[in-house]
Amino acid sequence: QAAISAVSPLVVIGGVALSVNPETAAPFADLLVIGEVETIFSQLIQMLRDGMRQPRLELLAALCRVLPGCYPPALYEAVYEDGRYQGHRALAAKLPARIRRAVAEDRDEAGFSRLLTPHCEFPDLFLVEMGRGCSRACRFCAAGFVYRPSRRWSAAAILAALAARPVGIDRIGLLGMEMTPPETLDRVTRALAGEDCALSFSSLRADALSDTLLQTLAASHLKSAAIAPDGCSQRLRQVINKGLSEEVLLAAAERLCDAGIVRLKLYFMIGLPTETDADILEAVDLVAKIKARIDPIGQARGRICDISLSVNCFVPKPWTPFQYHIFGGEHEAKAAVATCRRRLNLFRRGLRGVANLSFHDDKPENALWQAVLAKGDRRLAPVLLDMARCRRPFRQAMKSHGLAPENYAALTGDAETAFPWLILDHGLNGDYLWREYSRALAGLPTAPCQPQSCRRCGVCHD
Known part of the structure; x- marks a missing residue:
């Protein structure tokens, strides 16, 4: 942003990734649109047209004051103390303390x-x-x-x-x-x-x-369909609030095969909170049971149903209860990657020799980079620029800027912690996600949202 002149094009960006965490991309744009642009699009375009002759920062400040979802990063300073984020400071009068999303x-x-x-x-x-x-x-x-x-x-x-x-x-x-x-x-x-x-x-x-x-x-x-157990075991599906029993998954696979599906895709994640090797072995057992259910159907029609397994490393995301969790369950990045790799291998070995089954997995090193980006802040912007210009690997680029993957992938906290993405306001109560994280660790389910009657999270109000 320091190199932007008054005659540079006005850069406006948006999308769901920015609505989850805008900070890594913030230095690359004049205006970030947070949330659903449909509800403000006409006003946004009109204000941009009307303000073409205004000084740029004045126009951006006006947009931020008037329209929900308009976030001009140059008018907010990220404050750090001993390398830890403390909050954002508005640099112009009458700007909102946080950016309320646009929602239709x-x-x-x-x-x-x-x-x-x-x-x-x-x-x-x-x-x-x-x-x-x-x-x-x-x-x-x-x-x-x-x-x-x-x-x-x-x-x-x-x-x-x-x-x-x-x-x-x-x-x-x-x-x-x-x-x-x-x-x-x-x-x-x-x-x-x-x-x-x-x-x-x-x-x-x-x-x-x-x-x-x-x-x-x-x-x-x-000819192909996918179902997503996500958690490797019934216990983990309780932790993530997925709530699908083994019998429901078996019945679904059987019914899809009956309907003519000849390729069944199954999606799993490894590295979820509280996960152990026993959970991985339960997933191996589940896949074997699914195969035992659907093979007779395929044999009867003359074509066996193939199973395609997609197993990815879990990446904790902002604005979820698992924003407090660390990637791979380890504070050190190399250990986290090693744990993910070992569990992927455990999963793969358990299914070795199984006919008509393909296994597709994630690279833990790539997942680590995703975890860094997910919880990133503005300090990552020069890292991204280095990677783009110099083709540097992300670890090398981070090191050259005094950063390490652990700064982000191992970022954790509690209900009182200030996270960089809290510059946004999605309407959630301050401690709601922390309470949900605590319920997850205890294996307690939460009922689905009922907007007409539920006021748990704070988004819906009277």
Whole structure:
């Protein structure tokens, strides 16, 4: 920012990563938009147009004062004492102490792909948003907290978005399908049953597989589907508030295979809080039981169902109860990476020799870098610049700037701790995430969000 002149372009950035933790990217932009830009977009554009001749900092200050979600980093100074973050100091009058996110509270309009070209990330896939956020309150999931309260678009809104599908695009991706209420999902899938299209989605909720959904999957000739146990054991699924029993997972795998699925994907995480080797071995046992359930179905139809395992290292995220947890459960980065690598190998060895099974895992060193970025602050900006300009490995770049991975990957605290991302205000009560972390360590479940009646976290209010 020191090199920015008055004639430099105004750089505005946004996205969910910044709504989780904006600080690493803060020095690279004039304005960060936190939350859901739809609710402020028209006003933002108008104020930018009207303020083109204003001094830049005056315009940014005006945006910050008037519009929720507008965060001008140059007008907030991050304060440190002995290398520990203490808070942010506003550098202009009447700026809010924290940046309240922009949120579209009353919206019932399903977003969909506006541009489909060969240069898109998904060039032949028409994406439709079925809702935003999630009421399940899984403790590892940032989206479940920064998008509160969860909002489900109506079937009518989703069908209206689907009607905008361009001619010639026959693949439809349903975003948030696993979190959609069964009655809405049934209505949407019934409508799609008569269409000549193929469905795509990230994963299915194992305890929400309706007959209508399975019939639609079969009719669309979908050959692969994913379910996410996430926690390696029933105990860990209680810790993360996932709440899926072994029998539910087994039944889901069986029903999907019955519906014609020939490739079943299973998603697991290693490195979750309180995890032990025994949890990993329980996951190995679960995979073996799933295979025993689905193999007879495949044999009867003449094609065995393959299992694809995706096992990733857990990365603690800001704005979740696990923001207080350290990566890999170890304070020293090398030890954390070694623990993750050993448990991945334990998982892989337990399934060695199993037919029709593929194992895909994470590189613990990459996960360590993700953990650094997740809890990063402005001091990482020159590190990123060095990595981009000089192609330095991240450890070397950090060392040259007097930093170490442990500064971030092992960052922890309690309900009173100041974290850099607390410059944002997502509406959560100050001690709510700490209470949820304590419940996680005790293996206690928390009920799903009920916005109409629940006031636990503080986002919903009378």
